[in-house]
Amino acid sequence: xxxxxxxRIGRLVTWDxxxxxxxxxxxVVEDGVVAWAGPSAQAPAADxxxxxxxxxxxxxxxxxxxxxxFAGDRSAEFAAxxxxxxxxxxxxxxxxxxxxxxxxxxxxxRAQRLAAEALRSGTTTFEVKSGYGLDVxxxxxxxxxxxxxxxxxxxxxxxxxxxxxxxxxxxxLVRGQMLDAVxxxxxxxxxxxxxxxxxxxxxxxxxxxxxxxxxxxxxHANQLGPGPGALxxxxxxxxxxxxxxxxxxxxxxxxxxxxxxxVLVPVxxxxxxxxxxxxxxxxxxxxxVALASDCNPGTSFTTSMPFVVALACRELQMTPAEALRAAxxxxxxxxxxxxxxxxxxxxxxxxxxxxxxxxxxLAYRPGVDLVHAVVRGGEVVR
Ligand code: NIG
Ligand code: FE
Numbered sequence: 545x546x547x548x549x550x551x552r553i554g555r556l557v558t559w560d561x562x563x564x565x566x567x568x569x570x571x572v573v574e575d576g577v578v579a580w581a582g583p584s585a586q587a588p589a590a591d592x593x594x595x596x597x598x599x600x601x602x603x604x605x606x607x608x609x610x611x612x613x614f615a616g617d618r619s620a621e622f623a624a625x626x627x628x629x630x631x632x633x634x635x636x637x638x639x640x641x642x643x644x645x646x647x648x649x650x651x652x653x654r655a656q657r658l659a660a661e662a663l664r665s666g667t668t669t670f671e672v673k674s675g676y677g678l679d680v681x682x683x684x685x686x687x688x689x690x691x692x693x694x695x696x697x698x699x700x701x702x703x704x705x706x707x708x709x710x711x712x713x714x715x716x717l718v719r720g721q722m723l724d725a726v727x728x729x730x731x732x733x734x735x736x737x738x739x740x741x742x743x744x745x746x747x748x749x750x751x752x753x754x755x756x757x758x759x760x761x762x763x764h765a766n767q768l769g770p771g772p773g774a775l776x777x778x779x780x781x782x783x784x785x786x787x788x789x790x791x792x793x794x795x796x797x798x799x800x801x802x803x804x805x806x807v808l809v810p811v812x813x814x815x816x817x818x819x820x821x822x823x824x825x826x827x828x829x830x831x832x833v834a835l836a837s838d839c840n841p842g843t844s845f846t847t848s849m850p851f852v853v854a855l856a857c858r859e860l861q862m863t864p865a866e867a868l869r870a871a872x873x874x875x876x877x878x879x880x881x882x883x884x885x886x887x888x889x890x891x892x893x894x895x896x897x898x899x900x901x902x903x904x905x906l907a908y909r910p911g912v913d914l915v916h917a918v919v920r921g922g923e924v925v926r
Contacts, residue, residue: 547590548573548922550895554598555902559873559886573893576922580889594924599916600902602868604668604894605849606875606885607805609762609786611700611840612693613655613686614641614676618841622815631816633740633768635842636676636704637719643676643686652689653872658839659693662847665913667837668894668920669884670874673734675700680717680725687729692817696879699723699730702750704741715746717908719753732760732783737773744772751780760880766790778802784834784878789813789821796822800831805878808853808870809838811846823860834874835867850906850914856905868903893922 553571558564558581570587572580575860580588616639618641620775643651655672662670672694674686683701690697701718713913723733733754737747741764741884751761760783765773777785778798785799786807792832799806808821825906835852838844845854856867876885883892897917898905 546575546592546809546922547579547585548594548893548919549590550594550596550601550897550919551584551587552598553584553596553601554888555600555738556590557602557868558876558888559603559869560888571887571895573919573922576893578889578891578893581887586644594897594917594919596897598901600898600900602896602898602903603872603885603887603891603919604896604918605666605871606879607662607667607670607837607839607849607883608784608834608875608878609836609838610670610671610672610840611675612658612672612840613651613674613689614639614643615646615651615654616841617656622843623801625816631768631818631843633704633736633738637707639676639841640706642677644682644839648685648689651686652692655689655693657848659706662837662839663918663920664915664926665850666915666918667849668918669696669879669881670694671879673698673700674726675734678703678706680722683722684725684729686906687726691729695731698728698732698734699726699759700734700736700743701726702747704736711902715742715749719750723753723757727757727759730759732762734762734764736764737771737776738764738768739771739913740768744776745779746860747773747776748780751776753780755780762786762807762878767804774799777804783880787812787821788826789819791822791826796831799826800829803832805832805834805874807834807836807878808856808860809844810860811852812838812844814855815845816843820859823856823862826886827862827866832874832877834869834878835868836875841842851910853906854910858910864902864904864907868906879908893919895919900916906914
């Protein structure tokens with residue numbers, strides 16, 4: 545058995561029900577799993593020691609929504625937006641063209657760089673969506689790349705209808721042949737339910753076909769305007785409804801009643817100069833909330849969960865503790881994982897040592913690299 549002790553922790557966030565935060569604490573990891581947490585003075589010896597020097601230790605971030613696998617560059621589109629152009633779903637097709645043309649090894653190398661960047665900023669679990677292939681072979685290729693990065697792989701063939709393709713035929717392809725071709729690689733299915741992408745009936749057809757194959761459901765819901773996405777997520781028992789920028793009181797009640805996680809992605813709103821999601825209404829109504837990066841080349845080209853947390857505190861009126869919980873435990877709930885997103889005994893030992901006395905500094909010191917160390921599965925990886 546290999547043991548690691550992290551001791552002299554000034555503030556340890558475990559999300560334990562009784563004592564979610566310990567002070568002057570230590571944590572013992574055995575075989576990659578949290579085995580003990582308690583007062584630093586009582587910490588047992590171990591093979592390996594990480595001295596936190598009274599810094600704050602938090603669970604590794606769980607990023608439940610990314611589009612990490614793609615090729616090309618859309619900085620010109622971003623610059624045009626800075627000059628006043630609005631965002632539209634059609635920009636996705638630019639990335640599709642570049643992605644189809646890229647060899648698998650290039651897609652993998654690019655995605656690995658982004659995954660490494662995410663890990664450096666404390667992300668120890670993440671989801672990856674396909675959706676920049678939009679044909680059978682390329683969607684499969686994207687999920688093959690994703691399979692080398694993460695166990696959480698979401699098929700997003702229903703991102704937009706590709707240029708020059710009949711929409712009814714495309715929806716049939718996605719929910720039939722394409723889904724069959726990726727079913728062994730995907731763990732979930734997602735649909736961009738939005739004006740300019742897929743309507744409620746089309747989205748329901750694709751999601752139901754995924755559910756019939758045993759996949760978890762996520763929905764890009766109510767991002768650019770009001771729409772049927774959130775209600776559909778509730779109706780179908782989806783794991784999450786993502787974005788939720790334009791939700792009505794009925795949408796909020798339906799999400800709460802169905803226990804659907806609202807995955808909020810504030811950098812998408814930051815980067816598209818859009819209104820922010822009503823996090824307070826969702827939280828106050830009792831909807832489970834997660835925060836995610838939405839890392840993608842069109843609307844949110846960041847892997848930084850610390851930046852997401854900072855924005856959530858500044859723009860979504862979340863407290864630092866709410867934001868941290870949403871970026872860790874909330875993400876884990878959206879991915880239906882019980883072993884990550886917290887540091888209770890039995891959790892996978894994924895943690896971040898912050899170069900700060902508390903999680904408040906994630907918002908208080910925006911844009912500053914506060915990650916002192918990252919441990920994943922008990923291994924010190926940064
Ligand atoms: O989550 N909303 C759909 N998909 C992405 C944007 C994709 C793109 O513009 O390339 C999102 O914001
Ligand atoms: Fe997205």
